[in-house]
Each structure stands twice: as structure tokens, then as C-alpha cells.
Amino acid sequence: MRKLTVIFLLVLLTVVLPASAQDAMPLPDFIQHTECQADLSGQTIPIYHLGDLSGAYAFITQPLLAGLADAISYYNAHGGVCGATLASNEGEHYRDTGGDRAQTQAAYDNFSALDPQPNVIVLYASADAELLRSQLAEDEIVALISAGSVEGLYGEDAATPGWVYASNPLYADQIGSFCDYVAANPDRFPNPTIGYISWPGAFGEAAYTPETIAYCASKGVTILDTPEYFLPTATDITTNVQNLTDAGANILYTNSLASGPFMVAKTVVDLGLQNEVQVAGVNWALDTSVGLLSRTALNPDTGLPAVNGLVGSLPFAWWTERQKPGIALINEQAAANQRSLSAQNIAYLLGWGIVDTYAEMYIQTVNRVGSLEAVTGAELKATVESMDYSPLGLYNFNYQGGAIRALPDNRIAQIGFLNKEGTGPAASGDEAMTVDLPDGTKAFIPILIPLTEFAPAPDLRPGGADVPSS
Amino acid sequence: MSANIRPSGVFDVSYSQDISLNRTRTDKILSNGLFLVLLALPLLAADGPLGLNIVPQAWIGLIVRIAIFVIAVQGLNILIGYTGQISLGHAAFVAVGAYSAAILARQLGFSFWVALPTAALLTGLVGLLFGLPSLRVKGFYLAMATLAAQFIIPWLIRYPLTDLTNGSRPLEVPVPTLGPLSFAHESAFYYIVIPLSVFLMLAARNIMRTRVGRAFISIRDNDLAAELLGINVFAYKLQAFFLSALYAGIAGVLIAYNDNSLSLDKFTLELSIEFLAMLVIGGAGFPLGPLFGVTFVNVLNQEIIPNRLIPALGGTLPQLLPFIDRINIISALSPLLFGLILVIFLTLAPRGLAHRWEIFKIAWKIRPFSH
Numbered sequence: 001m002r003k004l005t006v007i008f009l010l011v012l013l014t015v016v017l018p019a020s021a022q023d024a025m026p027l028p029d030f031i032q033h034t035e036c037q038a039d040l041s042g043q044t045i046p047i048y049h050l051g052d053l054s055g056a057y058a059f060i061t062q063p064l065l066a067g068l069a070d071a072i073s074y075y076n077a078h079g080g081v082c083g084a085t086l087a088s089n090e091g092e093h094y095r096d097t098g099g100d101r102a103q104t105q106a107a108y109d110n111f112s113a114l115d116p117q118p119n120v121i122v123l124y125a126s127a128d129a130e131l132l133r134s135q136l137a138e139d140e141i142v143a144l145i146s147a148g149s150v151e152g153l154y155g156e157d158a159a160t161p162g163w164v165y166a167s168n169p170l171y172a173d174q175i176g177s178f179c180d181y182v183a184a185n186p187d188r189f190p191n192p193t194i195g196y197i198s199w200p201g202a203f204g205e206a207a208y209t210p211e212t213i214a215y216c217a218s219k220g221v222t223i224l225d226t227p228e229y230f231l232p233t234a235t236d237i238t239t240n241v242q243n244l245t246d247a248g249a250n251i252l253y254t255n256s257l258a259s260g261p262f263m264v265a266k267t268v269v270d271l272g273l274q275n276e277v278q279v280a281g282v283n284w285a286l287d288t289s290v291g292l293l294s295r296t297a298l299n300p301d302t303g304l305p306a307v308n309g310l311v312g313s314l315p316f317a318w319w320t321e322r323q324k325p326g327i328a329l330i331n332e333q334a335a336a337n338q339r340s341l342s343a344q345n346i347a348y349l350l351g352w353g354i355v356d357t358y359a360e361m362y363i364q365t366v367n368r369v370g371s372l373e374a375v376t377g378a379e380l381k382a383t384v385e386s387m388d389y390s391p392l393g394l395y396n397f398n399y400q401g402g403a404i405r406a407l408p409d410n411r412i413a414q415i416g417f418l419n420k421e422g423t424g425p426a427a428s429g430d431e432a433m434t435v436d437l438p439d440g441t442k443a444f445i446p447i448l449i450p451l452t453e454f455a456p457a458p459d460l461r462p463g464g465a466d467v468p469s470s
Numbered sequence: 471m472s473a474n475i476r477p478s479g480v481f482d483v484s485y486s487q488d489i490s491l492n493r494t495r496t497d498k499i500l501s502n503g504l505f506l507v508l509l510a511l512p513l514l515a516a517d518g519p520l521g522l523n524i525v526p527q528a529w530i531g532l533i534v535r536i537a538i539f540v541i542a543v544q545g546l547n548i549l550i551g552y553t554g555q556i557s558l559g560h561a562a563f564v565a566v567g568a569y570s571a572a573i574l575a576r577q578l579g580f581s582f583w584v585a586l587p588t589a590a591l592l593t594g595l596v597g598l599l600f601g602l603p604s605l606r607v608k609g610f611y612l613a614m615a616t617l618a619a620q621f622i623i624p625w626l627i628r629y630p631l632t633d634l635t636n637g638s639r640p641l642e643v644p645v646p647t648l649g650p651l652s653f654a655h656e657s658a659f660y661y662i663v664i665p666l667s668v669f670l671m672l673a674a675r676n677i678m679r680t681r682v683g684r685a686f687i688s689i690r691d692n693d694l695a696a697e698l699l700g701i702n703v704f705a706y707k708l709q710a711f712f713l714s715a716l717y718a719g720i721a722g723v724l725i726a727y728n729d730n731s732l733s734l735d736k737f738t739l740e741l742s743i744e745f746l747a748m749l750v751i752g753g754a755g756f757p758l759g760p761l762f763g764v765t766f767v768n769v770l771n772q773e774i775i776p777n778r779l780i781p782a783l784g785g786t787l788p789q790l791l792p793f794i795d796r797i798n799i800i801s802a803l804s805p806l807l808f809g810l811i812l813v814i815f816l817t818l819a820p821r822g823l824a825h826r827w828e829i830f831k832i833a834w835k836i837r838p839f840s841h
Contacts, residue, residue, distance in 0.1 A: 053801035065797045091781030096804045101736050102535055105729070106528070106772035113516065113527035127735050130640045134730055151640045200628075201735045205638040340795075 027078045030325040031392065033360055037367045041083030045362055045372070046093045047072065047355065050107040051124025055099030056199075056232040059258035059289040061124050063343040065094075067351020070337050081359045084372060097128070104128050112139050119377040120144060120361070122354055126152050126171075127202040129164045136163040140377035142384060144357065146350050147171060147283065149206040150461050153405035158462040163377070165384055166406040167316070167353065167395055171206035171255055173457035174282050174313040174410060176466065178253065179216035181311075181412040181452060189278065192220070195249025196227040197240055197264055199256045204229065207255045207282065211460045211467045218468040224249055232259060241267045250277055257284035262293040262307060269299050269306040283313040286415055288345035291446025295437075303429025305444055307415050311451070314413035316353070316395040318448045319344055326352075326392025341435065341443060349394060356391035410457040411450055418445040425449055477835045491675065508533070508664055512657040531656050536768050537667035538724045543748050543760035544674045545717025550746075551754035552678055553710035554690030555604055556612055559619030560745045563600075563715045565737035567593040567722025569627055572643045572732050573634050582646035582653075582662075582727060590719040596623070597715020604707045608693075620739050627734060641732040656728070663724055670717060675757040677713070686710055690755075751815065753822020762823035766815070775807050783807075 027033065047068065053061050072086045080086060088094055095107035104127075111118050112135070121136070123129055123145040129152030136143050140163070147168035150158050169177070182189045194216065198204035205227075213223045224247050228240035241264065244252060254264050265279045294305035302308060322328045330352050334344050365375050365383045385402040396409060416425030418433045425447060426432035434442040458466035482488040492498040515530050516523040542564055549555050570589035574580040580588065596619075603615035627635045635641060646653040646662065653659045677683045685706045688696040697703045726732050744767070752763020780803050787803070788796040819826045 054805050058801060062797050062801050065800065069797070089781070090784040090800050090803075091776060095776050096801060098804060100740075100771075101729075101733075102539075102768070103772060105535065106532060106768075107776065109528040109531040110777065115516075115523075127733060130733060131729060131731060149639075156636070156640065156642045201638065202640065202733055343797075 025078050027075075028325065028329065031356065034363045034367065036082035036363055038371060039083050040081060040366065040372050043084040043372050044087050045081055045084050045358070046118065047086060047088040047122065047358060048093050048111050048118040048120070049088070049122035049124070050095040050097055050104065050111065051122075051128060052099035053096035055097075057099060057124060057257070059342075060284060060287065060345070060347045062347075063339075063345045064124070064347035064351045066337075066339055066343045067348035068355060069351075070333050070339070070348075071352040071355035074333055075355055075359060081362050082366060084362075086355065086358065099125070101127070101131060104131055108132050108135065112141065117141065117377075119375055119380050120358065123164070125203065126206060129153065130202055133162050133164060140381075142377050142380045144354060146347075147174075148406060149202055150209075152202070154461055158464075161402060161405045163381060164405060165399055167350065167397065168283055168406065169313070169315055169408055169410045169457040170406045170461065171203070171282055172209050172212050172460040173406065173408065174315075175207040175212050175253060175255075176215050176458035176460045177313055177410045177412060177455075178280055178311070179212075179219045179221045180455075180458070182221050182251065183219035189221075189251065192222065192251055193248045194221060194223045194251045194253050194280075195241075195244025195247065196223060196255075197237070197244060197252050198227070198229055198254050199232055199260055200229040204255050204260075207253070209460070209462075211462055211464060214468045215458055215460050215466060222248075223253075230260075230263070232256070234263065237263050237267050238271065241271060241273075245271075245273060245277060252277055252279050254279070254281040254285060256281070257287060258289045259293060261285035261290045261310060261312075262297070265290075265294065265306040265310055266297040269297065274299055274301060274306070278309075278311060279307070280311040283315055284346065285310060285312040286314055286346075286413060286448055288319075288446055289342060291415055291417065292342055292443055295441055295443045298429060302427070304417050304426065304432060305446075307446075308417055310415045311412060312414075313410050313457075314448055314450060315407070315410040315454075315457075316346075316349065317393055318413070318450075319349070320447050324393045326394060329392065341445070353391040353394045357389065357397055360387065360389050360391070360397075408456040408459070409454045411454045412452045413448045413450045416447050416449050418447050478837075478839060489679070491672065505668060508668075509661070512660050515657060517655065517657050530660055532768065532772055534656055534660050534663050534728060535772075536764050537663045538721050538728065539745075539748065539764040539768065540760050541667050541670050541724070542718050542721035543745050543752070543764050544671060545714040545721070546745050546749050547754060547756075547760050548674060548677070548686070548717065549710050549714035550749060551756070551759060552683065552690060553686040553707065554693075555601075555707060555710060556609065557616040557619075557711075557714065558613050558739070558742050558746070559600060559616040559623070560714070560718055561737045561739065561741035562619040562623035563593055563597055563718035564722040564725065564741070565623055565627060565734070566596050566715075567719030568726040568732055568737070569631075569635050569641070569722075570719070571723040572641050572726050575644050576641075577634065582644075582723075583648070586720065586723050589723045590716050593719025593722065594712045594716035597711045597718070598708055600715075601708050601711025604711065605704045617739075620742055624734055624737065638734055643726045643730050643732055645730065646727050653727075654730075659728055663728070666720070666724070670720065671757070671761065674717070678757070682706065682709060747812075751812070751822060753824030756822060756824030756828065758827060759822055759824040762827065766823060770811060771804075771808060775804055779807055780804065 051061055068088055072088055076085050097103040097107055120142045123143050126149040129145050129148045133152055143164040145164055145166050148166040153164050154161055182192045196208045208227050216223050226247055228243055230237045230240050252264050254261050261281045268274055268277050268279055290307050294307040297306045299306050317324050317327050361380055361383050364387055365379050366372055369375055369379055385399050388398045390396050419426035419431050420433045432444050434444055437443050460467055492501055511525050512518050512530050513520055514522050514524040516527045546560050549557050567589045570592045571585040574585040574588055600619045604612055607615055628637050685701050689703055689706055693703050748763035748767050751766055753759035784800055788799050
């Protein structure tokens with residue numbers, strides 16, 4: 001009997017031990033987290049986030065949920081954060097605000113009243129950052145956001161860094177990068193005149209400022225002083241586009257996303273101005289959603305979607321840069337989780353970046369304070385302002401010194417569509433690879449072609465270092 | 471209306487009894503008791519001086535937002551519910567109040583207590599201006615005319631007045647103080663908002679019992695007949711616009727000081743439509759309509775759906791609908807549930823929740839002879 005028991009135990013050990021090891025597979029070598037000095041097994045690190053999941057930003061934000069969910073599963077399957085499990089459950093850890101300020105406030109009130117209070121919150125929209133800026137500081141909660149406005153990150157005086165940290169350059173700085181690019185390419189952009197066309201509101205108007213106008217002018221790029229705004233629900237913006245082109249614009253810059261850049265590009269093509277006017281925009285303008293929305297609005301000259309050639313900011317690594325191990329991993333996981341083409345967008349990438357950043361932030365903080373219970377918002381803020389980390393190689397998370405709240409690195413890229421061979425951009429619709437969609441239409445596969453290397457965007461906050469003195 | 475119905479065997483024996491808002495002792499005890507309970511809530515919350523944590527802290531913020539919106543929707547009730555004049559520009563009037571107060575405080579150093587009535591009066595005057603078309607047009611045409619406010623006012627705030635308003639950029643608003651007392655915390659600001667909201671609710675109810683209020687109602691019911699009776703229809707319509715905008719202005723001031731930050735994004739056409747929806751759901755023309763409508767919509771949107779229904783359904787629905795992407799289900803839940811519940815309520819109570827409440831009260835008062 002004793003022999004049998006020993007044999008049984010041995011068999012059990014041989015079965016269970018590999019299984020346990022499999023449960024906690026190590027992370028790949030390229031994910032260089034700081035070594036854990038505490039075992040957090042059995043504990044949970046919640047990822048709280050609130051934002052517009054069902055309103056105008058849904059194109060961007062829904063894939064964020066997918067990215068967060070896949071990344072959380074992946075990290076938990078690979079040992080979590082020093083053994084602690086990452087969690088983000090609907091209703092408990094994240095809330096849809098529908099883009100409504102009152103709901104944003106309600107969601108924040110709900111989170112900030114929790115016991116224990118969250119130490120970090122992920123936000124989606126500039127307007128949310130602006131609304132919650134002072135409350136986050138008062139409650140000592142760190143907020144991570146993709147990109148933000150000057151007021152959301154630095155306050156009305158543009159000189160008071162708050163508790164919100166953006167992983168993309170400020171929208172004002174992004175248009176500055178674009179002006180640098182335009183100025184450096186006089187052959188492509190002779191006599192450059194930008195017409196600013198965007199959505200009204202904190203996000204849409206964030207790049208049209210006296211500082212950006214002055215900076216671009218100093219580079220020889222004129223920004224017209226008659227910006228045009230249209231609602232995200234607008235179905236015809238012909239007049240807006242014509243107003244700008246009649247005023248002399250040969251570049252249309254939009255600080256909008258999804259349907260916004262698409263509407264601008266489509267209108268330019270509808271007016272037959274595609275050879276005279278360059279469409280450009282903020283980093284969101286290069287998103288997959290823009291390329292997919294344009295699948296039926298084709299440029300008659302090329303047979304490619306109207307947004308082909310749209311130029312914008314690309315301050316992070318992109319899906320096609322598979323030589324980067326982080327991007328390769330995200331591609332692999334998106335395929336494994338059967339994520340659709342529309343989900344493979346900016347937000348999905350940023351979801352992975354956020355989770356990896358979370359993990360590193362918590363590891364460093366727990367190593368310093370000794371336990372998960374001792375981690376506070378203030379401690380995490382101290383970590384954020386001391387760490388230099390590149391989450392999955394997507395971007396450089398470096399706010400060292402505490403003076404900046406928006407990462408400055410940026411590059412300019414252009415939308416293209418994959419050719420049939422899958423080797424690069426197609427020159428015409430006939431050469432492009434297409435995918436049959438369930439609705440009977442064909443989707444061209446959007447790709448991004450970097451036009452410049454990473455370089456710091458100019459600092460165009462009011463009083464910023466690169467604002468020309470008047 | 472139940473105001474005219476006494477419980478069986480109860481009669482008014484004096485003029486003061488006849489005009490009192492609370493017709494019975496029970497009414498008085500209930501309404502005063504409810505007010506006292508409301509005032510006690512912040513004391514029982516985690517951030518209260520007693521640190522009791524009996525009332526969730528998030529409720530305090532929710533009640534403050536409800537109370538502010540009740541004021542705004544009460545203004546709309548005066549205009550639509552009592553006077554029959556449709557307005558689609560109410561959010562713009564709220565914006566006027568909010569920005570006026572912020573500018574008065576920032577540029578002229580007005581304290582909250584001076585900025586509040588000044589901004590409210592200013593908003594009333596702006597409302598008066600946009601009420602002028604009511605002389606010539608009514609119904610849908612008036613709705614379109616008031617819609618102009620929703621475009622003109624934000625445009626004025628965004629462009630010509632940008633030096634004062636910061637245009638589309640956020641505008642910081644100072645914290646209200648009273649001597650050494652600061653109302654920075656929402657639990658403290660609560661004690662400004664709740665009494666003011668209750669006062670304005672009672673004021674609206676009282677206005678309707680005056681000569682002016684009765685003129686409003688006569689215009690709503692039949693403006694031609696009202697005119698033939700000697701009522702100056704245009705003057706009264708303008709008064710209704712003034713009062714409505716005054717209420718909106720007060721709500722705007724409170725929104726500005728509650729958020730300590732102003733942005734034009736808040737005062738969209740969607741908000742105007744939301745105000746209208748709250749009034750319809752609560753019951754237009756009923757004194758308690760705004761309270762019911764605002765409470766219903768806000769509690770549903772900010773408490774029940776996100777904190778109760780979504781956690782409950784978020785786990786089960788994706789399993790029941792495996793052919794739909796889980797992420798799509800989760801992100802669709804909030805608007806879907808909100809729409810569904812609205813349809814159900816409007817089907818069951820098409821005249822608004824306040825009407826249901828009146829029926830219930832009447833049945834209770836005349837018991838046991840309710841049939």
C-alpha cells in the first residue's frame with residue numbers, strides 16, 4: 001500500500017510540476033522587466049479605465065479593450081506581475097462614458113470612492129483629462145493617457161505638470177513635427193499653406209494654437225487663420241473643404257480620428273483636388289479604421305482608397321514593423337485571439353503598451369516600498385518620474401525629472417495599401433491586396449510607411465522652448 | 471392634480487391652509503423629513519466629518535449633479551411644461567450662466583455669491599433675446615428659432631469672446647468660499663446646491679400659482695383664448711423665456727463651480743436634447759417632473775447600468791451570444807440598456823413619472839374610495 005502511495009505521489013508530481021511550470025511560463029527575453037524582490041502571488045492588480053466606448057471614439061476605443069484583454073491574459077499566463085494577477089473586468093474596473101462629461105465624472109467618482117482607492121487610471125480622451133486633472137492631483141491618482149491637450153497635461157498656465165502622463169506627443173507638438181517635415185521637403189510641398197479642418201472640441205481644436213501657427217510660420221509653413229470645424233456626425237463637409245482651398249490651402253490638417261480624416265480625404269477626392277491638396281493629420285488619422293472606412297471611397301486616378309497617401313504622426317512602432325520582437329508578439333497574439341482587421345489598430349497596440357507599463361511600474365514601486373499594500377498613487381508617480389522603459393519596444397516611456405507629461409519622440413508616416421505580393425505599398429487598386437468582408441465589400445489592407453526617423457517634436461506649449469519669440 | 475384632493479374627511483378651514491404647499495400634516499412631515507435626510511447625507515459619507523462611510527461617497531457627487539440638472543430642467547419645465555414654448559437651446563443658456571460666472575470671478579474678482587445672481591440675471595436677459603421670435607412663431611418653428619441659440623452662443627464663446635472665455639480651451643473656475651469657509655470639496659458644495667435646488671423647485675411651483683403662472687398655463691392651453699381674455703401673450707412668453715434662462719443660468723454657474731473647469735464640450739445640442747428627454751420622462755407641466763426625470767436618467771446612466779446591470783450581464787451575455795465579439799457586446803450594453811429601459815418606461819408612463827406619482831398619491835389620499 002505504501003509503495004502504491006509513493007508511486008502515486010511520484011506520478012502526481014511528474015504530472016503536476018510541468019503543469020505548474022506551464023501555468024507560469026516565463027516572459028520572452030526581450031521583455032526586460034526589473035527583477036521582482038517580492039512575491040505577490042495570490043494578489044490582484046486591477047487596471048481601472050474609463051472613457052468613451054460607445055460614442056464618437058468607439059472606432060479607437062473598442063480595440064483598446066481587446067488589446068487590454070489579450071495583454072492581461074498573456075501576462076497572467078506568464079506569471080503576472082511578480083505573481084500578482086492583473087485584472088480588468090467590466091463594471092468593476094472599467095466604465096463606458098459614451099463621451100458624456102457627466103458620466104465621466106460619475107465614473108471617476110465611483111472609482112475614487114473605492115476602498116482601496118485606485119492608484120492608476122487609464123483615460124482615453126483629452127476632454128476627460130481636462131475635466132479630471134485637478135481631481136486626480138487632489139486624490140493622488142496617476143492617469144495614463146495616449147495623447148492629450150496642453151490644458152489636460154499642464155493646466156491653463158501650460159506650466160503646471162499634473163498627474164496625467166501621455167504616451168504620445170502633445171497634439172500641438174505633433175503639428176509642429178509635421179511642419180518640420182513639410183519645411184524639409186520643399187519639392188513635395190512648394191509654398192505650403194495649411195488649412196486646419198477638424199472636429200470642434202478639446203481634442204479637435206488642440207493643435208490650432210497661436211504657438212503652432214507661429215512655429216509653422218517660422219518654418220515657412222502658413223496655417224490659415226480661418227479653421228473649419230465639422231461634427232463627427234457630419235456627412236458632407238464640401239463647404240468646409242472648399243472654404244479652405246479657396247483661401248489657398250494646399251494641405252488640409254485634421255486633428256480628428258476615424259471618420260474625420262476619412263471625410264476630409266473623401267471630400268478632397270470628390271472635388272477632384274487629390275493632386276493639388278495633401279491631407280494630413282494627427283497620429284489617430286493614420287489608424288487602421290481610417291483605411292478601412294475608405295474602402296468604398298476610391299481615388300479615380302489610382303483606384304486606391306481616398307486616404308492613400310495621407311500623412312501624419314506615428315510616435316510608436318506599428319503593426320508592420322515585425323522585426324521588432326514586441327510587434328511580432330502582438331501580431332502573434334492578435335492572430336491567436338482571432339482579432340479582426342479593424343481591431344488591429346493603434347489602440348490595440350497601446351493596450352499592450354499600457355499593460356506592460358503597468359507591470360513595470362508596479363514591479364519597481366513594490367521593490368521600493370516592500371509590498372503591494374504600500375503602493376500609493378504618490379509612490380507610483382515617483383516611479384513614473386524616475387523610470388526609463390520601452391514597453392514592448394512600442395515607444396519610450398521616459399518622464400524622468402518630472403518636467404514633461406507628454407513623450408516628445410515622433411516621426412512622420414504615410415498611409416499606403418498593401419500590394420498583392422505583401423511586400424510593400426500598392427501603386428494602384430489593381431495591384432492591391434484585398435480581403436472580402438462579410439458585408440460584401442472588399443477591404444484594402446492599410447499599412448503605414450514611415451517617412452522620417454524618430455526625433456523630438458518641438459515643444460509648442462504656450463511659453464514652450466520652441467515657440468518663436470514674437 | 472392631487473393638490474386639490476384631500477384625504478377623505480380632511481377639509482381646509484383657513485386661507486393659509488388653502489394656499490400651503492403641504493396640505494396635510496403627513497405631507498409636511500414627509501417633505502421636511504426628506505429635506506433633513508438630504509442634508510444629513512454628506513455627514514454619513516466617508517469624506518464627511520464623522521467618517522462613517524454609511525452613505526457611499528460617490529452618491530454625494532451624483533446627488534449634486536442631479537440637483538444642478540433639476541434646476542436646469544425646471545427652467546425648461548417653466549417654458550415647455552407650463553407655457554408650451556419649445557426650446558432646443560437650453561444647454562446654450564446653461565453655458566451663458568457658466569461662462570458669465572467664470573468671467574465675473576476671474577476678470578472682475580466677483581465672489582461666488584455675487585457672481586451667481588449676476589450671471590443668472592445676465593442669462594435671463596440673453597434668454598429674453600432668444601424669446602423674441604416667440605411673438606411670430608410657435609411649435610416646431612419656435613424650436614428651430616431657439617436652436618439658433620445652440621449655434622450662436624457657442625460660436626460667440628468660441629471666437630469673438632475667446633480672450634475672455636479661452637475659446638475651445640478649458641477655463642479654470644475658482645473655488646467658492648464664504649469667509650474662511652471653502653466649498654472646494656463636493657460634500658461642502660453640496661450644502662450650496664441642495665438648498666438652492668429645493669428653493670428653486672419651490673419657487674417654480676409658487677410661480678405657477680401666481681397671476682404670471684396662470685397666464686403661462688393659459689397661453690400653453692390656448693394662446694388665442696388667452697389673448698382674447700386680455701392676457702398680454704407676448705409679454706408673458708418673454709417672461710417665461712426670461713425665467714427659464716434664469717434657471718438655466720443658475721444651473722450653469724453651479725456646473726462651473728462644481729467642476730472648477732469649463733469647456734464648451736459640455737454644452738452641446740445633445741445636452742439640450744437630454745434636458746428635453748429628462749423633462750418628458752419626468753413629466754412636463756408637473757412641478758416634480760424635473761426631479762423625477764433627472765433622477766431617473768442620471769441614476770440609470772450613472773449608477774444602475776454601469777454598477778448593477780453591466781457587471782451582471784457582462785458575464786452572461788457574451789456566453790449567450792457567442793457569435794458576437796465580446797468587446798462589441800460590452801461596449802454596446804450601456805446605450806442599449808438605456809434605450810431599452812427608456813422605451814419601457816415611456817410605454818408604461820407616457821405622461822411621465824410625475825403623472826404616475828400623482829395617480830399614486832390620489833389613490834392613497836382617497837383610500838378606501840379609490841375606485
